[in-house]
Amino acid sequence: MGRYFKPVMSPDEAVRDIPDGATIMVGGFNVGGVPYSLIEALIRKGVKDITLIANDTLYENIGHGKLVANGQVKKVIASHIGLNKITQKLYNEGKLEVEFVPQGTFAERIRAGGFGLGGILTPTGVGTMAEEGKQLIEINGRKYILELPLRADFALIRARKADRVGNLWYWGNARNFNPLMAAAADVVIAEVDVVLGVGDINPNDVHTPGILVDRIVVDGGEYYVA
Amino acid sequence: MGRYFKPVMSPDEAVRDIPDGATIMVGGFNVGGVPYSLIEALIRKGVKDITLIANDTLYENIGHGKLVANGQVKKVIASHIGLNKITQKLYNEGKLEVEFVPQGTFAERIRAGGFGLGGILTPTGVGTMAEEGKQLIEINGRKYILELPLRADFALIRARKADRVGNLWYWGNARNFNPLMAAAADVVIAEVDVVLGVGDINPNDVHTPGILVDRIVVDGGEYYVA
Amino acid sequence: MLPNISVDEAKVRIAKRVAMEFKDGDVANLGIGIPSMVMDYVPKNVRVILETENGMLGMGPMAKEGEGTSDIIGAGGVRVTVLRGGSFFSSDVSFGLIRGGHIDITVLGTLQVDQEGNIANWMIPGKLIPGMGGAMDLVTGAKKVFVATLHTVKGRPKIVKRCSLPLTGKGVVNKIFTEMGVFEVTSEGLVLLEIAPDTTLDDLREHTDAEFVVKEPLETMKGVEVDG
Amino acid sequence: MLPNISVDEAKVRIAKRVAMEFKDGDVANLGIGIPSMVMDYVPKNVRVILETENGMLGMGPMAKEGEGTSDIIGAGGVRVTVLRGGSFFSSDVSFGLIRGGHIDITVLGTLQVDQEGNIANWMIPGKLIPGMGGAMDLVTGAKKVFVATLHTVKGRPKIVKRCSLPLTGKGVVNKIFTEMGVFEVTSEGLVLLEIAPDTTLDDLREHTDAEFVVKEPLETMKGVEVDG
Numbered sequence: 001m002g003r004y005f006k007p008v009m010s011p012d013e014a015v016r017d018i019p020d021g022a023t024i025m026v027g028g029f030n031v032g033g034v035p036y037s038l039i040e041a042l043i044r045k046g047v048k049d050i051t052l053i054a055n056d057t058l059y060e061n062i063g064h065g066k067l068v069a070n071g072q073v074k075k076v077i078a079s080h081i082g083l084n085k086i087t088q089k090l091y092n093e094g095k096l097e098v099e100f101v102p103q104g105t106f107a108e109r110i111r112a113g114g115f116g117l118g119g120i121l122t123p124t125g126v127g128t129m130a131e132e133g134k135q136l137i138e139i140n141g142r143k144y145i146l147e148l149p150l151r152a153d154f155a156l157i158r159a160r161k162a163d164r165v166g167n168l169w170y171w172g173n174a175r176n177f178n179p180l181m182a183a184a185a186d187v188v189i190a191e192v193d194v195v196l197g198v199g200d201i202n203p204n205d206v207h208t209p210g211i212l213v214d215r216i217v218v219d220g221g222e223y224y225v226a
Numbered sequence: 227m228g229r230y231f232k233p234v235m236s237p238d239e240a241v242r243d244i245p246d247g248a249t250i251m252v253g254g255f256n257v258g259g260v261p262y263s264l265i266e267a268l269i270r271k272g273v274k275d276i277t278l279i280a281n282d283t284l285y286e287n288i289g290h291g292k293l294v295a296n297g298q299v300k301k302v303i304a305s306h307i308g309l310n311k312i313t314q315k316l317y318n319e320g321k322l323e324v325e326f327v328p329q330g331t332f333a334e335r336i337r338a339g340g341f342g343l344g345g346i347l348t349p350t351g352v353g354t355m356a357e358e359g360k361q362l363i364e365i366n367g368r369k370y371i372l373e374l375p376l377r378a379d380f381a382l383i384r385a386r387k388a389d390r391v392g393n394l395w396y397w398g399n400a401r402n403f404n405p406l407m408a409a410a411a412d413v414v415i416a417e418v419d420v421v422l423g424v425g426d427i428n429p430n431d432v433h434t435p436g437i438l439v440d441r442i443v444v445d446g447g448e449y450y451v452a
Numbered sequence: 453m454l455p456n457i458s459v460d461e462a463k464v465r466i467a468k469r470v471a472m473e474f475k476d477g478d479v480a481n482l483g484i485g486i487p488s489m490v491m492d493y494v495p496k497n498v499r500v501i502l503e504t505e506n507g508m509l510g511m512g513p514m515a516k517e518g519e520g521t522s523d524i525i526g527a528g529g530v531r532v533t534v535l536r537g538g539s540f541f542s543s544d545v546s547f548g549l550i551r552g553g554h555i556d557i558t559v560l561g562t563l564q565v566d567q568e569g570n571i572a573n574w575m576i577p578g579k580l581i582p583g584m585g586g587a588m589d590l591v592t593g594a595k596k597v598f599v600a601t602l603h604t605v606k607g608r609p610k611i612v613k614r615c616s617l618p619l620t621g622k623g624v625v626n627k628i629f630t631e632m633g634v635f636e637v638t639s640e641g642l643v644l645l646e647i648a649p650d651t652t653l654d655d656l657r658e659h660t661d662a663e664f665v666v667k668e669p670l671e672t673m674k675g676v677e678v679d680g
Numbered sequence: 681m682l683p684n685i686s687v688d689e690a691k692v693r694i695a696k697r698v699a700m701e702f703k704d705g706d707v708a709n710l711g712i713g714i715p716s717m718v719m720d721y722v723p724k725n726v727r728v729i730l731e732t733e734n735g736m737l738g739m740g741p742m743a744k745e746g747e748g749t750s751d752i753i754g755a756g757g758v759r760v761t762v763l764r765g766g767s768f769f770s771s772d773v774s775f776g777l778i779r780g781g782h783i784d785i786t787v788l789g790t791l792q793v794d795q796e797g798n799i800a801n802w803m804i805p806g807k808l809i810p811g812m813g814g815a816m817d818l819v820t821g822a823k824k825v826f827v828a829t830l831h832t833v834k835g836r837p838k839i840v841k842r843c844s845l846p847l848t849g850k851g852v853v854n855k856i857f858t859e860m861g862v863f864e865v866t867s868e869g870l871v872l873l874e875i876a877p878d879t880t881l882d883d884l885r886e887h888t889d890a891e892f893v894v895k896e897p898l899e900t901m902k903g904v905e906v907d908g
Contacts, residue, residue: 004705004727029506029543030529031522055543056583082582083529091581103505104547104589108343111544115776116821117334118363118370121344124551124592127622130584137344139374144344148365160523165765171430172523172540173507179542183780199764204397205431206767207542209737211707211729211782230477230499255734255771256757257750281771282811308810309757317809329733330775330817337772341548342593350779350820353850356812386751391537398751398768399735405770409552425536432539433770435509437479437501437554 006166008216011041014189018047018154021074025110025150025181026054026064027157030083033174034063035158035191037219042067042156049074053152055106055177057084068096077150079103102130105147107180113149114183120147155185159208162192166210167201175207182212189215232392234442237267240415244273244380247300251336251376251407252280252290253383256309259400260289261384261417263445268293268382275300279378281332281403283310294322303376305329328356331373333406339375340409346373381411385434388418392436393427401433408438415441454604454659455631455650462602462631465648468493468675470559470600470629474500478556481505481590484528486600487559503555505586507546510538527586547586551593558594560587564615565599567662569625569637572617584620591621603630609661611635611642632656633673635664646673682832682887683859683878690830690859693876696721696903698787698828698857702728706784709733709818712756714828715787731783733814735774738766755814775814779821786822788815792843793827795890797853797865800845812848819849831858837889839863839870860884861901863892874901 015038018024024042028034042050043066050073057076058065067073069086075097081087090096101109108120121144125131135146157178160171168190170178182188190213241264244250250268254260268276269292276299283302284291293299295312301323307313316322327335334346347370351357361372383404386397394416396404408414416439455462463486471493474480481503482488494500502511504527511526512533520531534540549555562573571591574584591597601610611628627645628635633656634646642664647656649672683690691714699721702708709731710716722728730739732755739754740761748759762768777783790801799819802812819825829838839856855873856863861884862874870892875884877900 004729030525030527032506032525032529033523056585078583080583080585082580082585088581092578098583100583102584102588103543103586104551104593107543107547111776112346114780115772116349116779116781118347118349118365118368120338120346121372122551123342123344124589125584126592128588128619130588137372139344142344146347146363163765167765167767169430170540172521172534173504173525174523175430175540176506176543176546180544183776183782201767202431203738203762203766204395204401204768205428206769209767209769209773209777210765211737211777230501256753256755258734258753258757259751282813304811306811306813308808308813314809318806324811326811328812328816329771329814330779330821333771333775337548340552341544342551342553348779350817351812352820354816354847356816389537393537393539396768398749398762399732399753400751401768402734402771402774406772409548409554427539429510429534429538430540432541435539435541435549436537437509437549 005164006210006213006216008195008218011037011217012044014038014215014217015041015045018042020048022047022154023051023053023152025152025155025185026052027176027178027181028063029055029176030058031062032172033158033176033178034058035156036063037217038156038189038191039064039067043070048072051075051077053077053150055103056080057087060084060086075099077101079106107177109147109150110177110180110184113151114180117149119149121145122147150184152185153187155181155188157181157188157190159190159192161194161196161201162190162216163196163201163210164198166213166216167206168192168208168213169201169205170207179208182208187214188212189217191217191219193219231390232436232439232442234421234444237263237443238270240264240441240443241267241271244268246274248273248380249277249279249378251378251381251411252278253402253404253407254289255281255402256284257288258398259384259402259404260284261382262289263443264382264415264417265290265293269296274298277301277303279303279376281329282306283313286310286312301325303327305332333403335373335376336403336406336410339377340406343375345375347371348373376410378411379413381407381414383407383414383416385416385418387420387422387427388416388442389422389427389436390424392439392442393432394418394434394439395427395431396433405434408434413440414438415443417443417445419445453655455648457631459602463489465631465676466600466629469634469673470598472674473557473598474498479503479554480557480559481550481555481594483560485561487561490559490600503549505546505550507541507543508534508538510535547589550586550589553593553595555594557596557598558590559598559600560590562599562601562610564610564612564617565625565628566612566615567642567664569623570615571599571620571625572615574620575618577618587620591624596626597624599625599628601630603632604659609659612661613663632659641665643667644670646671648673648676649678681883683876685859687830691717693859693904694828694857697862697901698826700902701785701826702726707731707782708785708787709778709783709822711788713789715789718787718828731777733774733778735769735771736762736766738763775817778814778817781821781823783822785824785826786818787826787828788818790827790829790838792838792840792845793829793853793856794840794843795870795892797851798843799827799848799853800843802848803846805846815848819852824854825852827853827856829858831860832887837887840889841891860887869893871895872898874899876901876904877906
């Protein structure tokens with residue numbers, strides 16, 4: 001933080017200070033918008049006891065799904081784990097803690113964490129298991145669940161383009177949770193396809209302001225091919 | 227609603243069904259991003275007893291500031307009324323109700339109204355008059371104010387470009403509250419400079435999805451020249 | 453007795469019937485399975501805008517083999533296309549649109565649905581726990597929640613008195629479409645609106661665990677062609 | 681006794697001193713009045729990114745006479761420019777950045793500020809009630825809240841024991857900059873960090889209603905050039 005131009009690093013450099021036990025947000029929905037190179041670097045580094053905050057745990061052999069399969073993850077906070085057989089297995093065996101969050105609530109909790117809100121009231125999940133252990137608040141005769149913010153030590157996100165001051169632009173619905181996570185972690189590492197000059201992204205169409213981004217990693221390669 | 231292509235109307239046609247007593251959101255911050263032509267149509271129509279939800283009441287002789295000066299407004303919900311001498315005067319004389327909302331809270335309350343949240347918890351205003359009459363909720367030792375959603379019957383907003391299915395693109399910081407209000411009213415009327423063909427706004431850079439917009443008004447003229 | 457048709461025929465019948473519920477300009481979010489077949493039967497002049505919860509309006513057909521990108525995918529992960537006039541946005545906006553009542557119709561499959569409009573389709577305790585994904589938000593926020601499902605699974609009714617599985621949403625379902633008929637959930641309970649031409653009321657009662665009343669006059673299920 | 685300088689000289693002194701607090705890459709939101717003068721004294725190699733609460737990062741200088749547009753304005757309504765690398769966004773994002781601690785420094789003027797870090801600058805009951813605008817969010821959310829103010833108004837101290845006017849924020853102020861010195865608000869109370877070269881401790885006590893302790897060693901206020 002506090003640097004005007006953002007450092008462009010290799011994936012291994014970018015994750016070098018992520019310690020065991022870290023809480024890590026990872027962008028993406030299914031195979032879209034996942035920072036694959038950064039995940040591979042986390043695997044090479046062998047970071048352990050991760051609390052993983054991601055919409056899903058992908059497949060066991062892809063992206064952050066591998067982190068779970070490798071036993072690097074202690075706890076998952078997600079809306080869906082159905083595609084990853086190992087997440088399901090470890091969870092059913094009691095070897096992995098999983099906190100299920102409805103996807104819209106997941107988005108709002110991360111946004112609240114990044115935007116300084118103490119929580120949000122949502123009607124989603126009222127009358128279901130999603131309300132267990134949470135405070136219910138009634139307003140004008142309708143019940144809402146009080147959901148609390150999510151934050152992380154590190155956010156690993158994926159965008160299509162960056163410029164040298166860290167502004168990001170996403171393509172397609174690979175955007176998903178990435179802009180939200182960019183505000184909700186102490187250190188934000190963005191994996192991108194290209195790094196442009198300052199001002200080469202139209203200021204009206206910047207999706208994530210550069211002040212939120214700490215490090216840039218240029219993948220240069222293609223996204224995962226499903 | 228429910229129409230694929232959005233009707234393009236004159237300002238007078240667009241506001242024809244706005245009744246006396248309506249709650250109306252008006253986009254803009256100071257002179258930027260204000261739907262001036264729609265306001266002029268409201269003045270011509272002489273709509274009375276308006277509850278006006280707008281960040282500010284501009285100056286007494288500009289935009290929705292005129293609505294207040296004309297006595298068409300019963301109540302104002304705003305963050306700032308300092309530029310409009312008549313708003314201040316009517317308020318001090320007890321002839322106009324004003325609900326002051328901190329600007330960030332104002333934005334979140336409108337967003338909550340449009341996005342189906344029951345409320346949000348903000349630290350803003352704790353220990354000040356802004357907490358009066360509101361529920362305080364303590365989370366992890368910090369106090370937050372529970373702020374409730376804002377919605378309106380009509381939203382009058384301003385964008386730079388629309389396409390024929392109602393997608394909107396804003397220019398500069400004239401964007402301000404307009405995208406939020408687009409989700410938070412039963413009927414949304416967008417005043418724009420130009421209407422483009424379907425698909426002429428890059429889908430990655432649509433700022434307000436067209437499904438939120440009901441009517442389009444082409445001003446064609448320049449914004450107010452300050 | 454169940455209608456004497458194949459499972460595939462039953463699915464097509466359901467998808468065709470659901471397709472008739474759409475009006476021009478409707479915004480819809482379709483789940484996997486039968487719901488994803490619905491668009492094949494919507495007439496060309498009824499323009500339905502499809503939303504995917506990962507952040508797109510104006511979803512088009514699947515990308516051609518070898519084309520497309522993992523940057524533009526449906527909620528099931530398949531590479532799709534975006535139509536002219538579509539848009540992309542982040543997940544908080546996507547679920548803001550969903551939760552905020554800006555989606556006209558969501559069509560979902562289910563494990564169970566009951567006579568009070570409860571739906572259970574996200575987990576089977578001790579067996580299958582995929583998570584709720586976006587389903588809880590969809591059933592809470594969409595203006596109309598339609599369940600499109602085979603009437604039975606392995607002979608067991610899907611429409612029950614009271615869901616035994618953990619709920620996805622409480623009192624949220626508006627209509628249920630099966631190969632045997634169309635039901636509406638009302639404050640008075642479940643109402644049978646339409647019955648398939650190859651089904652009798654006795655058949656329906658036999659394969660429906662839930663209690664329901666029959667609308668008078670009961671209509672024949674629309675769009676169903678029965679041989680001979 | 682107050683320093684023997686004009687009001688304009690006093691304002692420049694304060695703005696110059698505040699400017700020394702910025703580091704390269706800092707993100708700042710500046711209020712009207714003295715705070716808006718600060719940028720004139722920030723060295724060229726210290727790149728400060730200015731935020732305006734109406735939705736812009738990278739605010740540049742005012743637009744030239746006859747140029748600019750009401751679509752790009754500062755928080756005071758003046759037509760400004762956007763620098764390369766800047767960005768525009770909606771008000772919920774703007775205040776998300778503010779409330780979420782993503783703004784390093786906000787500099788504000790004030791009506792009153794007190795020894796507990798309370799600030800009152802949005803209304804005078806029965807007289808002037810402009811509203812709080814974005815001020816309550818800024819003082820709550822910015823990492824550092826600086827007050828830049830003349831030490832007195834019409835002879836009355838601005839730094840008081842306890843604000844009598846309605847608060848903008850409670851216990852939020854970090855530092856106070858006046859033409860007489862620099863104070864820090866700590867959990868132990870108000871601490872005088874620096875004193876202007878043309879001011880004595882007795883002068884300061886005379887014109888300060890608040891109680892304060894003096895840091896040892898007390899430094900001379902930086903950046904102040906005194907004649908003779």
